Amino acid sequence: MDNTPEYSGSVIDLSTFQIASLYHGSEKQFLADSLSARGLSGIVSQERGLWYATWQFRVSEETLSQEDIWLEFRANIHAANLYLNGNLLVSHGVLQPTAPAKAGGKNIVRRRIPREWLVPGHNQIELEFTNYKRVENTVIRDLSLGKYQDFQRQTAIMTTAPILFLGIFLFVVLINGVLYFSLDRKKVFLLLALLFLVNSLSMLYEVLYWNGLVPAASSLPSYAFRSGLEYLAYALLLIILFYEFAFTKRVMVVSALIFLVVYLLAVLININAAIALSLLPFGLSCSAVRERIKNSMLITGSLLLLVLLNYLDDRNALEDLDFIQSNYILTSLVFKLDSLGMMAFALVMIFISANSILTKSKSLSQANLKLERLEYQFLQKLILPHFMVNSLMSLQQLVLTAPETARKMIGALSEEFHLLASMSKKKLVPIEQEIDICRAHLHIMGIQQKADYALEVRGMVGGETIPPTVIHTLVENGLTHGYSGSQNARFVLSREVTATSTVYRLFNDGHTKADPSFRTTGTGLKYVEARLEECYPGKWQLDSRKVDEGWESVIEIRHRS
Numbered sequence: 001m002d003n004t005p006e007y008s009g010s011v012i013d014l015s016t017f018q019i020a021s022l023y024h025g026s027e028k029q030f031l032a033d034s035l036s037a038r039g040l041s042g043i044v045s046q047e048r049g050l051w052y053a054t055w056q057f058r059v060s061e062e063t064l065s066q067e068d069i070w071l072e073f074r075a076n077i078h079a080a081n082l083y084l085n086g087n088l089l090v091s092h093g094v095l096q097p098t099a100p101a102k103a104g105g106k107n108i109v110r111r112r113i114p115r116e117w118l119v120p121g122h123n124q125i126e127l128e129f130t131n132y133k134r135v136e137n138t139v140i141r142d143l144s145l146g147k148y149q150d151f152q153r154q155t156a157i158m159t160t161a162p163i164l165f166l167g168i169f170l171f172v173v174l175i176n177g178v179l180y181f182s183l184d185r186k187k188v189f190l191l192l193a194l195l196f197l198v199n200s201l202s203m204l205y206e207v208l209y210w211n212g213l214v215p216a217a218s219s220l221p222s223y224a225f226r227s228g229l230e231y232l233a234y235a236l237l238l239i240i241l242f243y244e245f246a247f248t249k250r251v252m253v254v255s256a257l258i259f260l261v262v263y264l265l266a267v268l269i270n271i272n273a274a275i276a277l278s279l280l281p282f283g284l285s286c287s288a289v290r291e292r293i294k295n296s297m298l299i300t301g302s303l304l305l306l307v308l309l310n311y312l313d314d315r316n317a318l319e320d321l322d323f324i325q326s327n328y329i330l331t332s333l334v335f336k337l338d339s340l341g342m343m344a345f346a347l348v349m350i351f352i353s354a355n356s357i358l359t360k361s362k363s364l365s366q367a368n369l370k371l372e373r374l375e376y377q378f379l380q381k382l383i384l385p386h387f388m389v390n391s392l393m394s395l396q397q398l399v400l401t402a403p404e405t406a407r408k409m410i411g412a413l414s415e416e417f418h419l420l421a422s423m424s425k426k427k428l429v430p431i432e433q434e435i436d437i438c439r440a441h442l443h444i445m446g447i448q449q450k451a452d453y454a455l456e457v458r459g460m461v462g463g464e465t466i467p468p469t470v471i472h473t474l475v476e477n478g479l480t481h482g483y484s485g486s487q488n489a490r491f492v493l494s495r496e497v498t499a500t501s502t503v504y505r506l507f508n509d510g511h512t513k514a515d516p517s518f519r520t521t522g523t524g525l526k527y528v529e530a531r532l533e534e535c536y537p538g539k540w541q542l543d544s545r546k547v548d549e550g551w552e553s554v555i556e557i558r559h560r561s
Contacts, residue, residue, distance in 0.1 A: 003017075004019065004056045004057060004058050004122060005019065005058070006057065006059065007057055007059045007063065007146075008059075008060065008063055009066065009067075009147070010146070010150075011144055011145070011146030011147075011150045011151075012145055012146070013143065013144045014055045014057060014143045014144065015140050015142060015143040018035060018036045019034065020034075020036065020053050021034075021035070021053065021054045022043060022044070022051065022053050023051065023053070023054075024049060024051055024052075025049060025050055035053075037143070041139045041140065044131055044138045045135060045136050045137060045138045046135075047135065048130075048132050048135045049132075050130050051128075051129055052126060052128050053129075054126045054127070055125045055127075055143065056122055056123070056124055057123055057125070058121060058122055058123070059121075064115060064120060068112050068113070068115070068147075069112075069115075070112050070146060070147065070151060071084070071090070071143075071144070071145055072144045073090055073092065073110075073140075074140075074141045074142035074143075075139060075141055075142070075216060076134075076137055076139045076141070076216060076222070077092070077129045077138060077139075077140070078093055078104040078105070078130070078131070078133035078134065078216055078217035079093030079094055079095045079103070079105060079129065079130055079133070080092040080093065080105065080128060080130075081128045081129075082125065082128075083126040084113060084117050084123065084124075084125055085118070085119065085123055085124055086126075089111050089117075090111055092105035092129075095130060096130065096132075104133065104215050104216055104217060105215075105216045106212045106213065106214065106215065106216055107214050107215065107216045108142075108209075108210070108211075108212035109212065110212070112148070113145075125143070127140075127143075133217045134217050134218075134219070134221070137221050137223070155210050155211060156328055156332070157328045157331050157335065158210040158332065158335065159206065159210050159332070161329075161332040161335065161336040161340075162203040162204075162210075162332075162336060162339070163203075165203045165340075165343055166200055166204055166207065168343055169196040169197075169199045169200040169343070170196075172346045172349075172350060173197050175350060175353075176189045176190070176192040176196070176349075176353075177190075177193045179357075180193065183357075188240055188243040191236060191240045191243065192349055195240060198232050198233050198236065199233055199339065199342055201229055202230065202233075202339070203339065205225065206226075227273070227274075230274055230338070231263065231273065231274075233342065234259075234278055234280065235259060235277075237281045237303075238252075238255050238256070238281055238284060239252070241281055241284050241288070241299070242255070244295070244299070245284075245285075245296065246293075247284075247288075251284075258280060259277065259280055262276050262277060262279075262280060272310075272314045274310055274314070274338060275310045275311055278303075278306055278310050278341075279307060281303050281306075282306070285300040285303050286300055298348055298351075298352065299345075299352070301348075302341075302345045302348040303345065305341055305345075306338075306341030306342060306345055309337040309338060309340055309341035310338050310341060312337050313337035313338045318334045365537075369534055395413075409447045412440055412443040412444045412447065413444055415436075415440045416437060416441055416444060419436060423437070423468035423469060426468055427535060428465040428466065428467060428468075429467075430464070431464040431465065434466055434469070434470070434471050434472065435460075435471070435493070438455055438471055438491075439455050441472060441475060441476060442455055442475065442479075442489070446489075449483075449486055451485075451488050452489075453488070453489040453491075454489070454490055456491065457492075458492065458493070458494040458495070459494045459495040459496060460495055464495065464502075466504070467531035467532060469527075469531075470531050470532070471493060471504070471506060473524045473527055473528050474506050474528065475506065477524040477553075478506070478508040478510060478551060478553070479508075482508050482551055483510045489509070490508065490509045491507065491508045492505075492506070492508075493506050499559075500558060500559055501556050501558045502557045503556050504554070504557075505553070505554050506552065506553045506554075507550055507551070507552045508551055508552075509550040510550060511550065511551075525542070525544070528555075529542060539557060540558070541554075541555075541556040541558075543556075
């Protein structure tokens, strides 16, 4: 029975059929027939030399009259010539029969087969090649016939996921690099950047490989190179967990020894080393969970996912599902399940880093607020003694000269101190209390200066709140710098509400010859600013300026940032 495969329009890989015949040397000494690519590799990987292999296939006249037929040749062979029915179709590197080829070919070659070279019925492909460059692992991975679109779709399937992961891994490298240089050069960020740089190189190699841009044979086989990068990634993962969970050096040394033992055992008993090595970071992370180390649960979950995806990738458990095969993007992702697991770990570490930065930012903000509170408490201590000394000196004089006025002043002082004591520990107070303390202070100062000091209020509806002694401080500031002697003083406090802010205006009809900047940088104004920042962080503005007929201080409190 003729077992020659027939090409009928769908891709067929001749290397998978047991139809190849193998010859050795320039005399074409027959060695074996009915070989698959695996059987052929088992023979030629034992000895360097010049080799010939042939494959037969059939094609009908109807198929020949349809679309062009393309050939794809993917192999770990440094140099080869490929003939179709005696016509040179592919020159793969420079073939030299007695020495290593100086110029090698690429790992994937595609050529359109001229229709006139094909005949209805049986056709023959002959491969002439040498394995002087590297005798071991001389493998023909693909010798396929098909349509150009089918081969392009294969490239899309094999490179879509790697391109996506390459972009994500490079982004994570950049993030961790920035974090390393901006956050005290923490080693874990540098190691994370190195880990995902290794994964980026692996993805870049995949993209180059499936586009035929890497050498067909080199001093380091492509499988060894890709596997080396994968094993290096798991080693880095162990070191990252060592720093992330602050394990002792003893734990790190023991983990490194176990890593080497597991790798050697996997090689000796021929099991998937990637799965075995991925179990080690997962086990180390589980020990962190037992010790209840921060973020250990989240990291352990991502590493468990990595192990499961590695297992599914090794078993090819999802590749044959109909809904996977119906979408080339899903198919591409399924072919890189191990990298999908590493991407999940990357996203978890970004989340942990972002959460850590946010927590530190909140702590710093709270520390700044505490510092500002201490500052304005200190400023308050500076303000009150100054006021008390002046008041006591005035009271001493009034007791001797005007006892009745002294009695009124004592009552006003008592009222103001009582209000100050009740308001000092509050973050916000009703505006009515603030107005009361301002009027009490104006009463006291009016007695001292033998003048009429008045406060007029406009636009207050009741229920408003404001940081304590803010208006009081502005009134005191206005009295200190706006009036002299027994000059009368008039203050007007107004409130205006807009869609975006609430504005308090304090006007006084005083006039001063002092530099206007003095009115906005004094101790009292610093106290007001500290109070406003504590209650409305980043949402307030204070402005004091000269206006017609006097001076105006404006506090604007924005409803939203």
